[in-house]
Amino acid sequence: MKPAIPKVTVQRLPVYLRCLEDLPAGQGSVASDELAAMAGVNAAKVRKDLSYLGSYGVRGVGYDVERLRLQIGLELGLERDWAVVIVGVGNLGRALANYSGFGERRFQIVGLFDADPRKVGQSVDGLTVEPMSRLGPVVSERGARIGIVSTPAHAAQQVADQLAAAGIRSILNFAPTVIKPLDGIDIRRVDLSTEIQVLSFYLNRNGS
Amino acid sequence: MKPAIPKVTVQRLPVYLRCLEDLPAGQGSVASDELAAMAGVNAAKVRKDLSYLGSYGVRGVGYDVERLRLQIGLELGLERDWAVVIVGVGNLGRALANYSGFGERRFQIVGLFDADPRKVGQSVDGLTVEPMSRLGPVVSERGARIGIVSTPAHAAQQVADQLAAAGIRSILNFAPTVIKPLDGIDIRRVDLSTEIQVLSFYLNRNGS
DNA sequence: ACATGTGAAGCGCTTCACAGCG
DNA sequence: CGCTGTGAAGCGCTTCACATGT
Known part of the structure; x- marks a missing residue:
C-alpha cells in the first residue's frame, strides 16, 4: 500500500x-x-x-x-461528479450557489434549503429553494454526498445533525461556529472572519 | 521581550x-x-x-x-477599528460587504470598488460602488489598512498591485489564484473551492 | 548537463506528564 | 484537591543536499 x-x-x-x-x-x-x-x-x-x-x-x-x-x-476525486447541497440561502449561501469555481471542479449544486418560509420557493442560480423537510428525500434522490452549511451560527449544529441524518458524509461549514464531530462525517470549517482577524494580529504587531 | x-x-x-x-x-x-x-x-x-x-x-x-x-x-488588535476596502463586487464581494462577522469584530467596510462601469454607482449595504480610480484617494482619506480581493482570478494580481500602491498593508485574497508576494504586504488566501476539493479527496479515499 | 526523487537533518507544533499554586 | 503552566519527549512537516536517472 x-x-x-x-x-x-x-x-x-x-x-x-x-x-x-x-x-x-x-x-x-x-x-x-x-x-x-x-x-x-x-x-x-x-x-x-x-x-x-x-x-x-x-x-x-x-x-x-x-x-x-x-x-x-x-x-482529488475530480474525475467524477459530486452532488452538493447548500443549507442557508443568505448572502453567502447565494454567493456559493453562484460560485463558478465549484462547477469547474465538477461539484454540482443539486439542492438549496432554508428554514425561512419566505426564502422557500425563491429561485437562485436556476434552483428553487426548498424547505428543510425536503432535505432527506433530495439528498437520497440526487445522491448528494457533500453538504455546505451557510446558516447563522446558532442554526449550524442542528443543520449539521440534519445533514448527517439525511446521509451526507462530508460537511463544509461556513457558519462562524464550531460544529461538534459527528460519527463518520468529515467536517471542514471555513471562517471568513477568522482570516481577517489573523491579518489584524500581524498588522497590530508590526506597528499600527 | x-x-x-x-x-x-x-x-x-x-x-x-x-x-x-x-x-x-x-x-x-x-x-x-x-x-x-x-x-x-x-x-x-x-x-x-x-x-x-x-x-x-x-x-x-x-x-x-x-x-x-x-x-x-x-x-488580535480588536480593541480598535480597522478600515477595510473590498475590490470586486460580484456575488462574493456583495456577500462579504454584508457579512456581519466583520462588523462584530470592528472591521468596517469603508469602500467598495469594481472595474465594471455597470457596477459603479450601485448601492450595496449602504455604500456606493466606486471606480478603481478612486481607490488611492479613498484608502488614504478613510485610513484603510486592509483590502479584500473578490475579483475573478485573472484580475487579482493587478488589483493586489493597485491595493499595494494605494497604501494597503494587508490583503485577504478570495480570488481563486495565488497573488505573488508584495514587499511589506501580508497576503492571506481563502480559496472556497480548495476546501471542497479536500473534502472530495477524503470522500474518494474512504470508499465512494 | 540538468532536474527529479529521497534519505537524513532540522524545525516547529503537539502531546504528555507532572510540578506548581490557589 | 483541582486545574494551570511548562519542561521534555514525540511527531510530522520542511528543507537540505546529493544520488539517481535520462
Whole structure:
C-alpha cells in the first residue's frame, strides 16, 4: 500500500492544479521551481508533494503538464461528479450557489434549503429553494454526498445533525461556529472572519 | 521581550474568542477542557496557546471569561477599528460587504470598488460602488489598512498591485489564484473551492 | 548537463506528564 | 484537591543536499 498522503500535501494539491491550468496552453512540461514560484512555496516541497502521487516527473526535464493534471485530479476525486447541497440561502449561501469555481471542479449544486418560509420557493442560480423537510428525500434522490452549511451560527449544529441524518458524509461549514464531530462525517470549517482577524494580529504587531 | 506567538496559535485565537462569546452569560470562569471541547481541540493545546498570552488562568479554577476575552481581543488588535476596502463586487464581494462577522469584530467596510462601469454607482449595504480610480484617494482619506480581493482570478494580481500602491498593508485574497508576494504586504488566501476539493479527496479515499 | 526523487537533518507544533499554586 | 503552566519527549512537516536517472 502507498504511504498516506500528508494532510498538508492534500491541501496544496488544489493549488498546484490551479497553477497547472494557468500555464500557457503550449507548455508541455514544467519544472518544480517554476511550479513552486507560481504556487508560492519552495521547489523541494513541490517535489516531495508530487512524489507522494508516484514518480511522474522526468529527470533533467520536469513534469508532463497534462499527465500531472490528470494525476492530481484523480487523486482529488475530480474525475467524477459530486452532488452538493447548500443549507442557508443568505448572502453567502447565494454567493456559493453562484460560485463558478465549484462547477469547474465538477461539484454540482443539486439542492438549496432554508428554514425561512419566505426564502422557500425563491429561485437562485436556476434552483428553487426548498424547505428543510425536503432535505432527506433530495439528498437520497440526487445522491448528494457533500453538504455546505451557510446558516447563522446558532442554526449550524442542528443543520449539521440534519445533514448527517439525511446521509451526507462530508460537511463544509461556513457558519462562524464550531460544529461538534459527528460519527463518520468529515467536517471542514471555513471562517471568513477568522482570516481577517489573523491579518489584524500581524498588522497590530508590526506597528499600527 | 515576550516570545513570538506561533502562527498556528494565532489562527486558533479567533476560535477561542468565539467560544468564549458562546458561553452562557452567567459563567464567570472556564476550564481548559471545557474550552477545548467547544473549540474542537485538546486541553493541553488550549493551555499552551493561552500561556503565550501570559498567565491569566487561576490554578484549581480555570480562566476568567471576561478577562480572557479582553486579552485575546487585545492580542488580535480588536480593541480598535480597522478600515477595510473590498475590490470586486460580484456575488462574493456583495456577500462579504454584508457579512456581519466583520462588523462584530470592528472591521468596517469603508469602500467598495469594481472595474465594471455597470457596477459603479450601485448601492450595496449602504455604500456606493466606486471606480478603481478612486481607490488611492479613498484608502488614504478613510485610513484603510486592509483590502479584500473578490475579483475573478485573472484580475487579482493587478488589483493586489493597485491595493499595494494605494497604501494597503494587508490583503485577504478570495480570488481563486495565488497573488505573488508584495514587499511589506501580508497576503492571506481563502480559496472556497480548495476546501471542497479536500473534502472530495477524503470522500474518494474512504470508499465512494 | 540538468532536474527529479529521497534519505537524513532540522524545525516547529503537539502531546504528555507532572510540578506548581490557589 | 483541582486545574494551570511548562519542561521534555514525540511527531510530522520542511528543507537540505546529493544520488539517481535520462
